Amino acid sequence: MSDQQKSFSSSFGAIMAAVGSAVGLGNIWRFPYICGKYGGGAFLVVYLCFVFLLGAVLMMSEFVIGRRSQHTQMKAFTSLAPNHKGWCIFGLLGVIASFFILSQYLVLSGWTTGYLCKAVSGSLASLGTDATAISAYFTTFSTSPLQPVIFLTIFSVLVLVVILGGVQKGIENVSKVLMPILVVLILVLCVRSLTLPGAGKGVEYLFSPDFSKLSGEGVLAALGQALFSLSVGMGVMVVYGSYIPVSDNIFKTSMWITACDTLIAVLAGLSIFPAVFSCGFDPAGGPGLVFCVLPNVFNTMGTAGSIFAAIFFVLLAVAALTSAISLLEGLTAWFCEHTHASRRLAAPFFFLLTTALGIVFALSFSTLSEVKITGYNLFDFVDRLNSIYLPPICALGTVIFFGWVLPEKDVKDELSNHGTLKIGYYPVFRFLARYVAPLALLVVLISGIFA
Numbered sequence: 029m030s031d032q033q034k035s036f037s038s039s040f041g042a043i044m045a046a047v048g049s050a051v052g053l054g055n056i057w058r059f060p061y062i063c064g065k066y067g068g069g070a071f072l073v074v075y076l077c078f079v080f081l082l083g084a085v086l087m088m089s090e091f092v093i094g095r096r097s098q099h100t101q102m103k104a105f106t107s108l109a110p111n112h113k114g115w116c117i118f119g120l121l122g123v124i125a126s127f128f129i130l131s132q133y134l135v136l137s138g139w140t141t142g143y144l145c146k147a148v149s150g151s152l153a154s155l156g157t158d159a160t161a162i163s164a165y166f167t168t169f170s171t172s173p174l175q176p177v178i179f180l181t182i183f184s185v186l187v188l189v190v191i192l193g194g195v196q197k198g199i200e201n202v203s204k205v206l207m208p209i210l211v212v213l214i215l216v217l218c219v220r221s222l223t224l225p226g227a228g229k230g231v232e233y234l235f236s237p238d239f240s241k242l243s244g245e246g247v248l249a250a251l252g253q254a255l256f257s258l259s260v261g262m263g264v265m266v267v268y269g270s271y272i273p274v275s276d277n278i279f280k281t282s283m284w285i286t287a288c289d290t291l292i293a294v295l296a297g298l299s300i301f302p303a304v305f306s307c308g309f310d311p312a313g314g315p316g317l318v319f320c321v322l323p324n325v326f327n328t329m330g331t332a333g334s335i336f337a338a339i340f341f342v343l344l345a346v347a348a349l350t351s352a353i354s355l356l357e358g359l360t361a362w363f364c365e366h367t368h369a370s371r372r373l374a375a376p377f378f379f380l381l382t383t384a385l386g387i388v389f390a391l392s393f394s395t396l397s398e399v400k401i402t403g404y405n406l407f408d409f410v411d412r413l414n415s416i417y418l419p420p421i422c423a424l425g426t427v428i429f430f431g432w433v434l435p436e437k438d439v440k441d442e443l444s445n446h447g448t449l450k451i452g453y454y455p456v457f458r459f460l461a462r463y464v465a466p467l468a469l470l471v472v473l474i475s476g477i478f479a
């Protein structure tokens with residue numbers, strides 16, 4: 029019966045679950061790196077505008093669609109606008125996007141799980157501070173046909189177990205425990221990093237505004253990052269919206285989630301860059317930063333470094349876990365609704381499919397490295413699909429549906445909890461949802477395709 033309990037039990041639970049979805053690899057390794065790359069403080073200003081003016085608006089739209097309809101991505105559209113059934117195509121695209129994002133996410137999560145084990149077992153520490161050896165270690169690990177697959181599978185099983193637990197006992201309870209732990213871990217790392225000698229240089233790299241580095245590309249990166257980081261545009265928040273208790277204030281809930289997500293991204297930057305600069309390393313991007321530079325940074329800190337390394341990889345794994353949970357939940361809930369299958373059947377089904385595809389992507393660094401689609405290896409191909417094409421298309425469809433198709437009285441009624449809450453922000457919100465968000469998304473989509 030627990031899988032029929034389709035609601036979070038409290039406002040706190042709902043916020044923690046959605047923060048769990050939002051705070052992921054995107055916050056901890058992607059945000060700090062692109063913030064530094066595209067002009068630090070200048071990027072941050074643009075990013076904050078996008079997060080609060082567009083990301084939060086999209087999140088509210090998805091929550092309204094989900095809670096109003098009490099359906100998952102596709103049926104939500106058809107049930108709210110029965111005369112415009114075609115819009116459900118964007119729900120379907122969201123499902124497809126979540127499927128690919130999860131498969132790709134599992135690869136990085138598998139690497140993280142592997143490094144977590146290596147940090148705890150001491151094998152990372154034994155590499156010392158030889159940058160070449162540490163990079164070679166990562167290359168050997170990621171191009172091995174076995175290790176990434178094993179760790180990926182372990183991680184996916186964890187995700188499956190939580191989903192099988194159901195909405196309240198699985199997702200909500202796990203998020204309520206893991207999210208506060210994540211905050212404590214990130215604060216510990218932050219304090220350590222900021223009190224190292226020369227930490228100021230890292231803070232400067234992150235925050236001092238350099239508008240010359242903020243190109244058009246940087247602005248687009250900020251928007252893409254804002255959507256990805258808040259988990260919006262893929263219908264996952266429609267599903268979570270349908271679980272939000274009816275008495276919750278959607279505006280407040282969305283603001284809390286957005287603020288927590290942004291704060292954690294900034295704290296991640298403050299945990300990483302001051303330490304990187306203090307130890308005299310160059311900041312690198314993506315996997316290079318987390319798997320090659322950071323182990324070296326930890327190893328320069330001696331014995332305490334091993335503890336900080338373990339804390340860091342636990343942090344990353346926790347963040348990845350709750351995000352992967354939301355992606356699998358989006359798929360599971362959608363499948364259950366359309367086939368009337370039980371959660372016990374639907375979750376393992378998508379677990380098998382996404383894990384299998386994840387393994388294929390993981391092997392694109394080793395056994396399958398010769399397989400190319402339009403010149404990209406499989407991982408890079410799906411990365412482009414997941415960042416340039418699918419998210420902005422789905423987000424655009426959702427926000428146009430919300431702003432132009434969904435009857436306004438439904439929106440007002442849902443935001444005001446049937447007239448019991450004041451919604452003074454509504455005119456601004458509506459303007460953003462009808463005009464600003466669609467235009468911005470269109471620009472991102474077009475420039476992404478032609479860039």
Ligand code: TRP
Pocket residue numbers: 049050051052053054055129255256257258259260261262264351352354355
């Ligand atoms: N927001 C997560 C991150 O920052 C990723 C994520 C989880 C996501 N669920 C999503 C992205 C749904 C888009 C849609 O890493």
